[in-house]
Amino acid sequence: MIQASEQPIAKIFSSEYSFIIPDFQRPYSWGRDQVDELLDDLTHFAFQEGDVEDLNPYFLGSIVLIKGDDPIAKVVDGQQRLTTLTILFAVLRELLPGLKESITKIICEPGSDILDIPPKGPSRINLNNY
Numbered sequence: 001m002i003q004a005s006e007q008p009i010a011k012i013f014s015s016e017y018s019f020i021i022p023d024f025q026r027p028y029s030w031g032r033d034q035v036d037e038l039l040d041d042l043t044h045f046a047f048q049e050g051d052v053e054d055l056n057p058y059f060l061g062s063i064v065l066i067k068g069d070d071p072i073a074k075v076v077d078g079q080q081r082l083t084t085l086t087i088l089f090a091v092l093r094e095l096l097p098g099l100k101e102s103i104t105k106i107i108c109e110p111g112s113d114i115l116d117i118p119p120k121g122p123s124r125i126n127l128n129n130y
Contacts, residue, residue, distance in 0.1 A: 009060060009085075013106045018071045019125040021079050030080045038084055075125075086125050 011017075045058045063078030075082060086107055093103035 006057075008057070012063070012082075013085075013089075016071055017065075017067075017073050019065075019073050019075050019082060021125070022074050022076075025075065025079050028080065028083045030084055034080065035084055038081065039088070082125055 042058070045055075048055055061078065061081055063082065064076040065073040065078075066076060067073040089103050089107050093100050093107065096103070
């Protein structure tokens with residue numbers, strides 16, 4: 001059964017998801033224009049007037065996943081945006097040393113000793129056998 005739902009970006013980059021890009025997907029190919037457009041959209045949204053609680057949610061675009069009960073999710077659509085956001089988090093991690101540990105947990109699934117969850121691997125998103 002196919003089921004669609006809206007998810008906040010914080011949930012998508014949580015321990016509930018670990019992304020695999022299937023072999024049938026094209027490689028990452030966004031150029032500067034596409035990245036600039038996404039960053040402009042995010043910046044425009046982030047610097048709106050008013051309280052954060054009063055803002056409408058930002059629509060990142062459709063992300064289509066094939067996911068069971070475990071965190072592994074095959075990305076059918078949205079690979080370019082997910083990969084670009086992961087790259088953005090990596091850049092922010094270097095620019096904001098005080099948040100390095102927190103941002104690393106967004107990029108990499110560290111697991112949890114307390115919950116007996118092993119690390120999921122070196123990164124939250126794994127591209128076409130690379």
